[in-house]
Amino acid sequence: MSYSTEVMLITKALCAAGGAMRLSQLYRSQSTIAEQTFHFIVENCPRFALLPGPSQDGLKEDECTVVARTSLRLCQKYLSDNCAGCQDLHLCRYYVYGNCKFTPGRIECRYSHNIHSDHNSPLLRECTLCDLSQDQLFLLLLQNDQALLPEVCSHYNKGLQQHGICSFRETCTKVHLCLHFVQGLCFFGRKCIRQHSIDETGRCMLMERGLSDGLITKLPIIYQNSHRLKLAAAGDSPSSSHSDGICTGDICLHFLRNSCRFQETCELVHFHLPYRWQIFNDGSWLDLQQMEQIEEDYCDPSNCQSFDLEPVSFITMTRGSQPVRRLSTISSVKRPLHYTLTTKWLWYYKQEQGKWVQYGEPDDKNRTTSVTSKDLEEAYLSNKTEVVLVKGHREYTLTFTDMYQRNNKNNTKRKVLRRPRYVSPTEVRRLRSIH
Template sequence: LNGVSKWILEALCQNQGSLEYRSLNAQLSKHFTVAEETMRTIFFDNNSFAIEEGKEKASGAEIISPDSIIVAKTSARLCQNKTCQGCDNFHLCRYYVCGGCTFKDKCKNSHDLRSPQNAKILEKCDLQGLTEKQIFQLLLQNDPFLLPEICAHYNKGDGESGSCKFNTTCTKLHMCLHFLKGDCTFGLVCKRYHAIGAQGMKLFKQYSNENITGLYKIYRNKLIIQDQKPRPAPGEYHSCVSESDREEICLFFVRRNCQYNERCVRVHWHLPYKWQMWEGESMTWKNMDDMENIEKAYCDPANAMSRTDEQIFRVLTLQRFVPLVDFIKMIYRGSPVRRLSTASSVSHPPHYILTTEWLWYWRDDGGAWVEYGQDGTGDAQASLSSQTLENIYLADKNGDIEFIAGSQKYKLYFKGGHGLQMYQQNLRYNTIREVRRRPRFVSAHDVEAKLSSSSSQSTVVTVPSNWDKKALPEIGYKACALHLTKIWRRIVTALFTPTMPQRRITILIIESVIKEDSNLPNGYKVVRKHLFHGTDKSLVEAICEQNFDWRMCGVHGTAYGKGSYFARDASYSHKFAAGPRSKVMFVALVLVGDYTKGQSQYVRPPAKGRGTALYDSCVDHVTDPSIFVIFEKHQIYPEYIIKYT
């Protein structure tokens, strides 16, 4: 653990093992100034802390909601044998840890936390700096053998003791599990105990009064640790990276040309899909075997479970049962499963290869799955297509959409209900049909064929009229030098030089960036500006290939929001053009649209008034803006590169 992590661990143990994030953060800020990325690494390290998400929303740059509970964790345990040699657990008296050992110095079990055996465990678990009281607090809420177990049978059934048959002789705690978790909705009318009665207190005879007083919180902490949901491995977290980015395969890497390399926030994988299973012991996502067959089964909407030729063969030959992936619950052998994929095909231009094409199906009366927009068996064709549904779904995954098929009106619900993931409902008869969204299957062979085929790159791309069409690359980009006689060189020079110190600047070359996805959106009366962005020379190729992404390109400030910064004046961007001799600056064509003054906590532009529409960008001064913050890549086109000394 680093210094900040140790301080947090001590603070939690000093406060009965847990604190609300707002309280912990207030105390922490008095001692440390911690970067957001460091905080994220600390709190999402499953070996040190568990988190119960609160109901409030995290605002601005906060990584956790203020009312979330942070609980201290440890892998340290008490040895149950106490006579073993070379053990990896503490050799301590259980009742000494619980605070109620009556034998004191005469106890046959150790009361020495600093003995050679225990000192080894303290060092291994990085607990040397904690006091004895703090370590015992950690053990109480982490070691499953120190607290009486909550009776599961008592919390089921309608009898006075639930379904527990032992009643007064039960060695487990009879208490409302939901009350201890803090989510019992029955309150005073709950038929389960919300307090430890005389019978329950017999289980705590050898516990100190202080620990008995704090039992509710100790149990609450223990349950939070037990209920902690799987999280991706720490290395998969990246500052200010959305969950969708972390679960999206890098399209450029699949196409063998991601220039960001290890800086890339997306997943690098050779296929446009990836199946993984959560491994609880190592707390990481592990790649699944037979990935292509799982994908092939998943692409068939009729399959609720994975099926492969090998599995069918085993069934026919009466061999042992082979576990299947449950596509509805997304589990395998009881563990969570996830499918990563490239971006949806509707979010990129048609000539982009290896995006994921999602198809939408509904189930007819005969049990057959029919794609939307296609003719069903005896049913009228729906007015929606897969492409239309995909666009609507990506805009609001929790929403719904009304449509017409023949003379009937339907509503399609994207968020599950009625035991289904998605469904459509007839608005007249209230009948319900299951809906499934599945990708079009692409094999590993298909991927190689698409990559090697020139036909996949032959789509005509519209480019500005001033470009040399012969220079247009088949894939990626090409930088073409602008000659001194070219009018565009004179225009770019005129944009660049006015605010730069004339005596010290020599333009070496101006290049025009020609890309396959060259056009910004048209059809709207949106304000466009040529703006400057200084950067390191090592990032030029990546920016030309994959556009600006501030999470990978570096930060030019956060005063007006967390996004890509562009300047009206070249002199401002000159500060960020790194290089001992020659420097590099982009002239980008930017859709600034409607803008408002930015704030440091913004991760996207704010809403316009009370409506749902957002501003397009943020600026330093609304009346005379010189700095523009852009949050979406599709608003930016890196049009020119200026290399100068």
């Protein structure tokens, strides 16, 4: 049975709404599609990416966001006059940006401004996109094609100064936007020291590069949708891998080994421990007192919060109403063994009795899983969606998107956690002295 009409209707609704919608909102917009059919299409058609909603946005646990995607791209060889026939669109890039300097009636552009040309029309029909308006198609292309989007400045997002550590400041040719906002994970709203919209300097720079004023206004949302699609392609999601406030790979390993040659110019954090707990207060990240004790509490998977007078919640990564973050060295599976102060992440599942058991270790009935913490960490960092494992005579599937292990026979599930191995300050000093 063909669902091409329904796919087109849902796609148009998403693109008209900016490229993404809440699942319930999208369903309400499709009064002509039966509920069972709607959910089947959204969950199974590759046109749609279904991602859990971020918890800080106030969504229910089962509320999801649907993002429109396509494999269709602009032909890069066409723009360089080297294309001899392909399955990509032949269109002027600046026409897609909405600001081509060549206009009909004056000087004709050498590249096509016709989405329904003899080359483009069959491609749009084949991809079920022929009924999209021009603006809807261009938005869909932009949020799916990284090559079309201006790069967000990574240096702007480091350090505590107004422009981060970006040395170009007003003359930077990259976009100055908060990366956490772009990823849909910024807790700070108007209090954030980074920009959540493009300022006048950035607007002028982008207009010089051919982007229209209307597109520049939409860019922050397009970046967010593009990031969501990257997570979907990687089998990841904001709720499973980022909402816990853990930033991996931020602390400089060479500094811990007393060998960082970049010193003050190093882009990574120089700190005397392989972890660092901080709280956001008055526009700055400040070190938490007793962070060694907080780290020890956090490394125990049975703890949902620290045990100091003002506890840190490990579920929401907050203390009271203030956001908290944990910086860390890179995962141990990413570096050679002689880098002893990497972070060794351990993976646990929760038994019926509430006890947390590490993967690869025996449970209360002396049964072990077929995979270890190291196996899971390698799979997690290689962007796998899930891992199939065996314990006893039963097969399970662990999905990284929601951090649950499911019994493949009866679909019962167990919560999964990823926590670091505790390294005491004494052990850190001993390991540092070796190098």
